[in-house]
Amino acid sequence: MTSNDPVLLKTDIPYLKLHNKGKVREIFEIDDNLLLVATDRISAFDYILPNGIPHKGKVLTLMSEFWFKLTRELTENHLITMNIDEIDKIAKEDKDLLRGRSMLVKKVEVIPVECIVRGYLAGSGWKEYKENGTVCKINLPDNLKESGKLPEPIFTPSTKAESGHDENISFEEAVKITGRELAEEIRQKSIAIYKKASEYALTKGIIISDTKFEWGKYGDKVILIDEVLTPDSSRFWPLESYSPGKSQPSFDKQFVRDHLEKSGWDKQCAPPSLPEDVIRITSEKYLEAYAKLTGEEMVK
Numbered sequence: 078m079t080s081n082d083p084v085l086l087k088t089d090i091p092y093l094k095l096h097n098k099g100k101v102r103e104i105f106e107i108d109d110n111l112l113l114v115a116t117d118r119i120s121a122f123d124y125i126l127p128n129g130i131p132h133k134g135k136v137l138t139l140m141s142e143f144w145f146k147l148t149r150e151l152t153e154n155h156l157i158t159m160n161i162d163e164i165d166k167i168a169k170e171d172k173d174l175l176r177g178r179s180m181l182v183k184k185v186e187v188i189p190v191e192c193i194v195r196g197y198l199a200g201s202g203w204k205e206y207k208e209n210g211t212v213c214k215i216n217l218p219d220n221l222k223e224s225g226k227l228p229e230p231i232f233t234p235s236t237k238a239e240s241g242h243d244e245n246i247s248f249e250e251a252v253k254i255t256g257r258e259l260a261e262e263i264r265q266k267s268i269a270i271y272k273k274a275s276e277y278a279l280t281k282g283i284i285i286s287d288t289k290f291e292w293g294k295y296g297d298k299v300i301l302i303d304e305v306l307t308p309d310s311s312r313f314w315p316l317e318s319y320s321p322g323k324s325q326p327s328f329d330k331q332f333v334r335d336h337l338e339k340s341g342w343d344k345q346c347a348p349p350s351l352p353e354d355v356i357r358i359t360s361e362k363y364l365e366a367y368a369k370l371t372g373e374e375m376v377k
């Protein structure tokens with residue numbers, strides 16, 4: 078795609094079997110594998126917004142690819158190839174549109190627990206801590222601040238709701254869903270990946286406050302799936318302006334959420350269109366996160 082290309086809000090690939098359609102991604106079956114296509118859609122407050130964000134699908138996909146490579150010695154993952162020219166079942170005329178935003182992946186049995194790891198106190202974690210001194214029932218020291226660093230990264234799983242909000246659960250509740258051995262394996266691996274990635278990101282001026290992983294069963298193995306360590310699945314904060322005791326500016330869609338909060342939208346009906354400048358700045362934030370983390374400007 079070139080920088081003049083319009084945003085992609087939905088795909089039109091009638092000859093491939095649709096496996097699933099998420100808020101952002103469209104997933105097709107190709108033989109025994111899946112083609113994960115990230116559109117430029119953006120969601121907030123569980124609604125898909127009417128506008129797309131230029132380059133967002135490509136940023137999410139290339140960033141996931143970057144992290145899959147960086148964490149390869151810690152875990153096997155679902156990525157087969159990003160080179161869609163290798164995939165015969167995609168028609169020639171569709172390749173330009175899909176290039177960069179699509180990944181051929183191994184199709185797994187998704188483990189129905191969202192594996193959230195938190196290194197800092199923000200969002201629903203901060204809310205629970207303020208009320209009870211815990212996060213997902215894990216006791217934490219007193220006197221932690223909003224956006225403060227935790228003594229150790231913690232595993233705070235949530236349910237993977239088919240519709241509606243995901244719900245935070247305790248580790249023992251995750252054990253009930255997956256069995257103990259599997260819950261322990263995905264906890265240990267999720268924390269190990271978070272540690273490696275967040276240490277790396279710090280050297281690039283980004284704090285990864287928290288992030289969500291998904292895992293799947295592939296034969297007798299447990300492999301890392303979905304998107305990994307992107308602004309859609311994580312909270313990224315600029316290190317240079319980090320100051321605990323309040324909420325932090327971020328590279329994710331917080332900017333869009335703030336705009337919607339101020340817009341007067343009641344969150345009960347279809348969301349309003351985003352103004353041009355909100356779209357442009359959000360796009361710049363995604364591109365900036367990519368450039369900072371990888372050390373390279375994304376080729377648009």
Ligand SMILES: Nc1ncnc2c1ncn2[C@@H]1O[C@H](COP(=O)(O)OP(=O)(O)O)[C@@H](O)[C@H]1O
Pocket residue numbers: 097098099100101102103104111155182183184185186187291293302303304
């Ligand atoms: N390798 C895989 N095999 C099967 N399903 C996968 C795989 N990787 C990701 N998924 C699923 O694909 C969907 C990704 O689409 P997305 O737009 O992110 O959906 P959502 O709105 O649920 O976040 C998720 O439901 C995720 O669990």
Ligand SMILES: [Mg+2]
Pocket residue numbers: 099
């Ligand atoms: Mg998702």
